[in-house]
Amino acid sequence: MLPSLVFFSLLASFSAVFAATAEQWRTRSIYQIITDRYALEPGAVVNECVISQQTWCGGNWNAIRKRLDYIQDAGFTAIWISPVNQNYQGPRSAYGDPYHGYWIADISQLNEKFGTAEDLKALSDEVHRRGMYLMVDVVINNVMSTSLTPDYSKYMFKDAKYYHPYCAVDFSNTTSEQQCWLGDKQVPLPDVNTENSEVKSKYSDWISDLVKTYSIDGLRIDAAKHVRKDFWPAFAKSAGVFCMGEVFDPVVANVADWQGPDALDSVLNYPLYNALLAAFALPGPQNMSALMDYIEQSKKTFKDTTVLGNFLENQDVARWHNLSVDPQSLYNAMTYTFLSDGVPVVYYGLEQGFSGNADPYNREPLWSSNYTNTTSYQLMTTLNKLRTFMINTTDWATQKPNVLASNKNGIAFQKGEVVSILTNIGSPAQNLTNIAFQSPWPQGTVTIDVIGCRQFVVASAGYVEVEYTKGGVPVVLIPSTLQGSGLCGTTMEGLHTGTVPGQTVAQSSALLSAMVAWPLSLLLMVSLGWRW
Incomplete structure (x- = not known):
C-alpha cells in the first residue's frame, strides 16, 4: 500500500492532467500537428504524398505516439492534434478528402482513419507519461456536406431543426457570421444552431465525455467567433479544461472580445501574427x-495576455518562409513569440523551413524532412529551455513585458530577468544600424547572450548598444544565473554556468554560426558595446 503522502501526490498529479487550467497552460509551449501529415508508423510504406491532391497521406495517432521524442527533445511540453472526430465519408469532394479532420460528420464518433479509441488513449497516456499536455482541436460550429440539402441522419444532430437554414455568410454582419453556412455551394458547412437548448445540452454532455475518456488537457476551438459568444461559458465549464478559441481577425479589440469569463480562457493571437509579419517579414x-501598436493595444484590451496563443504559422495561413525569404526574419520573430507574453505555438514544419502557400500547400508531410536537426529546430530548443528555466525558477510566466527601446529597425524588451533585442534588418550587414537602450541591471552585472553563450558585463550607466554592422541575429540577455537550465552548460572564459547536461558553448556557437551563415554564407556576428 502506498504511503498516504505519495498517494495524494500522485492523485494531485492525476487530477491536474484531467483538468489543466489556464494557469497551468501559460507555462507550456505547444507543438501543433495535423495527424495525417506528422508521421508514419515504423515500417509503413512511404507513398508519394502530393499535397495538391488534398488526400490522405497515412499519418495516425500511433505514429504520433512513436515520434514524440522529436517534439519533446525540442523542449515542447504540449501537443495540439487536429480533430479526432468522424469526418465526411463518401465520394471525393470538390476539394478533396477530409485528411485534415475539420469536415465533421458524426462528432460523437472517432475518426477511424486515424486509429481506434485504444490508439487515442495510448497516445494520451504516453503524452502524460512524459509530463506533457494533450490539446485536441474541436469543431462545434458546423458539420460538412456536399449538398445544400444534406442528409442530417449522418450527423449527431439528426434533424434539420438543429441547424440554421442555409444562407451565405456576410462577413460584415455578426449575426450572419454566426448563423449562416461557412464553405460554399460545392462543400457547404451546415451551421449547427447552438442557440437551441437541446443542442447546448448535448454538446455539453459530449465534450465532458470526450475530455474524460481520452484524458484531454485542453481544447482548441475551431471557428469560435462563428458561434454566439454566450454559448461558450457553459461549454467550457462542461469541458473542465483550458479552452483556446480561433478568432480569425487582425484587430485586437475584435479578438479580445472573445476572451474572458463571458467567453473563453484564451484565443489564438492573430493580431500579434499580423504585427510580426508587418515588423519582420523580408521582403515586407x-x-x-505595427508591433509597438499591438503591444500598447493588447495591454489595454486583452483580459490576460499571458495565455494567448502566439504563432507564426498554422493550417490556415501561408508558411512564414513563403512570405519571408530571409531566415533572420524567422529567428527574430520566433524569439518574440517565445519570450513575450503568451503561450508559444509552433505549427509542425516551421522548424524545417517548409514554404507552402495557403491551404492545401501549407500541409506538407513532415517525414519528407527526415526530421532534421535544423538551425530553426535548435533555436526552438534553446528558447524552450530558457522559457522553461525561467518559469521553473521565477514567476516569469506572469510578469509583464516592458519595452526598453524601439526604432524602425528593432525592439528591446524585458520580461522578468530576460532582455530580448530583436531586429528586422535581416542577414546582410547594415552599417550604423543599432538599438541602444538602458539595461535594467546595475553597472558591473554579468549577463549572458543565451543564443551565442557569450558573456557581457554592463558598463557605466547601464547603457547597452547592439550593433548590426555584421548582420541581424536575435540577442537574448539574462544575468549569469543559468545553473540547472541546460543552457551554456560549460565554462566560458572563466565563467562557470553549470555542469548539467545540455547545450554546450560549442553547440551554441554552432547554432549562432548556422543562424548567421545560412543561406548567404556570411560570418555575421553581433557585437555588443555600451554608451555612457
Whole structure:
C-alpha cells in the first residue's frame, strides 16, 4: 500500500492532467500537428504524398505516439492534434478528402482513419507519461456536406431543426457570421444552431465525455467567433479544461472580445501574427511600429495576455518562409513569440523551413524532412529551455513585458530577468544600424547572450548598444544565473554556468554560426558595446 503522502501526490498529479487550467497552460509551449501529415508508423510504406491532391497521406495517432521524442527533445511540453472526430465519408469532394479532420460528420464518433479509441488513449497516456499536455482541436460550429440539402441522419444532430437554414455568410454582419453556412455551394458547412437548448445540452454532455475518456488537457476551438459568444461559458465549464478559441481577425479589440469569463480562457493571437509579419517579414514593410501598436493595444484590451496563443504559422495561413525569404526574419520573430507574453505555438514544419502557400500547400508531410536537426529546430530548443528555466525558477510566466527601446529597425524588451533585442534588418550587414537602450541591471552585472553563450558585463550607466554592422541575429540577455537550465552548460572564459547536461558553448556557437551563415554564407556576428 502506498504511503498516504505519495498517494495524494500522485492523485494531485492525476487530477491536474484531467483538468489543466489556464494557469497551468501559460507555462507550456505547444507543438501543433495535423495527424495525417506528422508521421508514419515504423515500417509503413512511404507513398508519394502530393499535397495538391488534398488526400490522405497515412499519418495516425500511433505514429504520433512513436515520434514524440522529436517534439519533446525540442523542449515542447504540449501537443495540439487536429480533430479526432468522424469526418465526411463518401465520394471525393470538390476539394478533396477530409485528411485534415475539420469536415465533421458524426462528432460523437472517432475518426477511424486515424486509429481506434485504444490508439487515442495510448497516445494520451504516453503524452502524460512524459509530463506533457494533450490539446485536441474541436469543431462545434458546423458539420460538412456536399449538398445544400444534406442528409442530417449522418450527423449527431439528426434533424434539420438543429441547424440554421442555409444562407451565405456576410462577413460584415455578426449575426450572419454566426448563423449562416461557412464553405460554399460545392462543400457547404451546415451551421449547427447552438442557440437551441437541446443542442447546448448535448454538446455539453459530449465534450465532458470526450475530455474524460481520452484524458484531454485542453481544447482548441475551431471557428469560435462563428458561434454566439454566450454559448461558450457553459461549454467550457462542461469541458473542465483550458479552452483556446480561433478568432480569425487582425484587430485586437475584435479578438479580445472573445476572451474572458463571458467567453473563453484564451484565443489564438492573430493580431500579434499580423504585427510580426508587418515588423519582420523580408521582403515586407519592416513596420516595427505595427508591433509597438499591438503591444500598447493588447495591454489595454486583452483580459490576460499571458495565455494567448502566439504563432507564426498554422493550417490556415501561408508558411512564414513563403512570405519571408530571409531566415533572420524567422529567428527574430520566433524569439518574440517565445519570450513575450503568451503561450508559444509552433505549427509542425516551421522548424524545417517548409514554404507552402495557403491551404492545401501549407500541409506538407513532415517525414519528407527526415526530421532534421535544423538551425530553426535548435533555436526552438534553446528558447524552450530558457522559457522553461525561467518559469521553473521565477514567476516569469506572469510578469509583464516592458519595452526598453524601439526604432524602425528593432525592439528591446524585458520580461522578468530576460532582455530580448530583436531586429528586422535581416542577414546582410547594415552599417550604423543599432538599438541602444538602458539595461535594467546595475553597472558591473554579468549577463549572458543565451543564443551565442557569450558573456557581457554592463558598463557605466547601464547603457547597452547592439550593433548590426555584421548582420541581424536575435540577442537574448539574462544575468549569469543559468545553473540547472541546460543552457551554456560549460565554462566560458572563466565563467562557470553549470555542469548539467545540455547545450554546450560549442553547440551554441554552432547554432549562432548556422543562424548567421545560412543561406548567404556570411560570418555575421553581433557585437555588443555600451554608451555612457
